[in-house]
Amino acid sequence: MVQADAGAMPPSTTTTTAPKEKLTTSDGRSLKTALRQAERRRRIAAFLLVAPLLFFILTFFVFPIAQMMWRSVDNPQVVRALPNTLEALSGWDGRDLPPEEVFAALHADFVADSERPRREQAMGPLGVRLNYELSAARGAISRTARQAPNFEAPFRDAFTDAHRLWGDPALWRVIQREGRALTSAYYVAALDRQFDEFGNIELRDENRRIYISLFIRTILLSVAITFLTFLLGFPIAYYLSILPMRYANLLMICVLLPFWTSLLVRTSAWIVLLQQQGVINSTLVGLGIIGDDSRLSMIYNMTGTIVAMTHILLPFMVLPLYSVMRTIPPSYMRAAKSLGATPSTAFRRVYFPQTLPGIGAGGVLVFIISIGYYITPALVGGQSGRMISNEIARHMQQSLNWGLAAALGTMLLVGVLVLYWLYNRLVGADSLKLG
Amino acid sequence: MTRKMKIAGLGAAVSLLAISAAQANDPVSLTIVSWGGAYTQSQVRAYHQPWMEQNPHVTIINDDGSANALAGLRAQAQAGNVTWDLVDMLPSDAQLACDEGIIMPIDHDAMLAAAPDGTPASEDFLPGSLGECFIPQIVYSTVLTYRPDAFPDDAQPSSIADLFDVENFPGRRALQDRPGTNLEWALFADGVDPDDIYDMLATPEGVDRAFAKLDTIRDHIVFWTEGAQAPQLLADGEVAFATGYNGRMFDAIEVEGQPFEIIWDGQVVEWDGWVVPADGPNLDAVMEYLYFATDTQRLADQASFISYGPARASSAALVGDHADLGIDMNEHMPTAPENYFSPIVLDNDFWVDYGDELRERFANWMLQ
Structure with missing residues (x-):
């Protein structure tokens, strides 16, 4: 049961004496400067030794985490897909359906999108994004996207005929609210909350809180x-x-x-x-x-x-x-x-x-x-x-x-x-x- | 020991070199993503092996990544480095990928073989199965399965309604931990006609009604996540009923000899098939393969290895016996007339539109 007792050894003591006058090295430089230079070289060497690890951590740890945090507020979908609509929507009060000119702008956005190359089309991601906020919004976007280029004025009737959600102010409120490059919506959802029709944050229905x-x-x-x-x-x-x-x-x-x-x-x-x-x-x-x-x-x-x-x-x-x-x-x-x-x-x-x-x-x-x-x-x-x-x-x-x-x-x-x-x-x- | 292993490794490397040197004809290797397990095996035997025999310069690499196929396709498209050549996925995910432009649109008549009698592909594939970017291969279904020994001989369950009847059919039930299928069955058992189920689920009252029905069996449920868990729970005797994919249940019953019975009432039917990633590395080779692998004979062949129904009408007549067991596969097809008497056809558009909200509510319901 008896063991070597490392902790009982007395700590080694060191004594230091303060220099009383200015010391120089053999080549005449001040000892202080020479020491500092030697120190710096050692510090650089030490840094170079840890640099690979530092680089590794930055690339594979700090950068991905920063990117993940960025994703939680990044919100490019609506801005990219509906620039004209957002501009026309800027004066809308969020009560009744928006006026005809907003629908005309929406039509212009759908036409512009259908002319882009497939990989750059923005309506697919837009539908997915809006569906997080309002069920069936993806269906409204994707079903309309196929017909919209052939729509003729008055656009309001054409859109509301294509999908019932276009006649629902709730969809327009979501578009207006999410028409910004940054969003808090993911955090709102992660806290079991949602936006009410006036844009205030409220608790979700009890049966959707998780x-x-x-x-x-x-x-x-x-x-x-x-x-x-x-x-x-x-x-x-x-x-x-x-x-x-x-x-x-x-x-x-x-x-x-x-x-x-x-x-x-x-x-x-x-x-x-x-x-x-x-x-x-x-x-x-x-x-x-x-x-x-x-x-x-x-x-x-x-x-x-x-x-x-x-x-x-x-x-x-x-x-x-x-x-x-x-x-x-x-x-x-x-x-x-x-x-x-x-x-x-x-x-x-x-x-x-x-x-x-x-x-x-x-x-x-x-x-x-x-x-x-x-x-x-x-x-x-x-x-x-x-x-x-x-x-x-x-x-x-x-x-x-x-x-x-x-x-x-x-x-x-x-x-x-x-x-x-x-x-x-x-x-x-x-x-x-x-x- | 280590030296022996080194020598063995060297030998293997040399023979590999010899094999690859023998294939002078511009070797192509295709990465095909599928679901793994028995399902990938059925594709290997029905499609891959015959194709590689005809085209010795083609090597097919199987990747079991289909469960996360959409995430993988997105990541590869964003990174600009597409390594998958062909992906097996569900039509709902395929529609999303198609809308995002990360998979190729398909001109079915131009790119796929016609039926032997000349019917163009677009008419030969079962109605409603083709997608803008999607080529169906099989019809599969989610079915209710039970252990006959858990019930007296004169009171065996026979319908979805019995799943929700814990008084006459006691015992635990294994359900999948997601709303799909479960909500449909709750309404179906409550007497809703299969054609009206999705209209009703799109209304708050319909959703409440489905959850109220689920509440009646809540204390008797064990949830499963992975497809393999359902037959396992049933085999262990942990549950009396389990929902599961009909192909896995067929495997458990016919291959492993498990004493399960399938209830075809209210089977939830869905397609599964191929999509081609846009900007894939070997587009020409993939399209040649696809023309071969989706023709009438090949789709019928797959049914000899797994009990999923071919997606072409012209293949039905060619379905024969199981390759290893020798039993007639026709009666095990979800689409066989004696099984297809009250099917619920899964509505992918509905689940893409309402899935997020219903999943939250279902998660909340499971946690209570």
Whole structure:
């Protein structure tokens, strides 16, 4: 049990003496200048060494994130497709249908668009964009686009005959509102809100709200998972830190083994264990503990997400804890006990406070990873175990509403930064110890 | 060990070189994007292999990216680097891509083979299946499937209405986690005529009615996301009913021998087919391939490998036996008369127009 005690070694002390007179080098330059030059050369060399990494981070991390944030406000579709209409619409009060001259301008825009090369036509993206704000707007645009070049005055009747939405002031309000290069509409939607007919922001119908409750659930799930990894990881890390090195290494491999297994394999293993006809349920039924008709639902719900993610993220808690605990000298605990502390007091007042940097580091790591986790909740989370990242992935891959995905992603990023800032204020980021 | 592996690798590289050197005739490699799994296999055996035998200089690379095809097409068009030659996708996504100009418009009569009796392509493909930029290959359907052993012999389910009847047909139901098909079936089970379903879903009252019907089975639902999950849940006994694609269910029943039964009542029918990315790298080679792969015989051949119906009327008579199992495929086609008695034809325009709003409402409903 006795170990080498690195912390007890006295820190090496250095003494400095201030120069009393101006010193020069052998070639007569001031020592200060020569030193500064040498320093600068070293700094440039150091910069050149990190330059590839810096370049890599800028290109593949900072730039894509900036581009994603840009997408969440970028709104070129209406401006590009309907320049004449927007100009004619500038004086419209948003109540009744716009006057005939607006419809004439709309006709001019459709004609101009039909004359562009196919790849540059703007009506397709316009329809997709407007449909995010108003259902069936895409149909109105695409069906009209085929007929519009043949329309004749009066255009108002021609358009309202082609699709009922052209006779609905709601569509015109959307065109007027979104006829700007930047939009807040994606953030409004990401906050479960919408614009009313006067352009004020209001809550959506109750049966269409999803994102805020998902954000809250994501944070609660992440906190729960972080806490569980702490509960499970702390004793393991402690045990590892007091074992002799060769046993500790063996045990460490057991901790790391899941780390080296494919994520999908681990997740599928949980499906085999937890499902209703799975190993655990069948064992419980076989032992007569539960009835065949009351098998437990442990997967495809929140329980599934929590169990599988706790397992997957455990090493991220154990490793920082272990590396901190290794450096805590056992002599401190012995000293506390010899001074009269009970074992629990010694643990609480002497040992535990020294593990805080490890807990902080592990906690922040697990929390930040789990807040953006996506594959595991998608496979074992069912509906109640879904997280906001699943919704972002859906908008990226299926609904293809990249603006909304970018807004949700930006909100998640800002949320994490705020939480990190809070952590820094309360605990101090310099107390993090990652190993 | 490592040395052995190195030698083996070297041997493989040398033989590869030898193969490619043998093909002097301007080699072309076509990247064809499809859905993967049994479906891609059916295309490989019905289209790719015969074409490559006739044209030894063509190599076909299969990419399983169809689930995210529209996202991929957009990304490639924006980057100005189109690497896909041909993409298998759904007509709703194809219409969006077509409106955005990132796939080629198709002149069906000029670009595709006529039927053997001379009927032009535009009349030979099933009515309503052709799109501006879309060439249909198959008709597939989403069907309700159940485990007979989950119910007593004298009370087996037989209709979509039974899916919504938890009193007489207890057990969990696996539904897909999106509004499509589920809302249609809710109204269908509530007694709405298939022809009126989409008109009704376009009104707020119709949507409320569909969700009210779904509410009646809400506590008995397990949601699935990927096509392979539905037969798996059914096979594991996790659920008594599952909705799924008829081709996958056919595979589970006939190939794997699972004891499932398909209910063809209210099957939701949709097309699936090819689009050609604009500015693709090998347009000429692709159009030659496409002319071959969409002719009457080839579409009929595909039905020998998977139970999806050919999209040409002239192919129906040529559908024969399954290539490996030897069973007659005609009765397994969604379009077979004995199966096609109350179909709901999926309305893509409706889903493009109202999909965003209904998906939000459905997501909200699932989360409650």
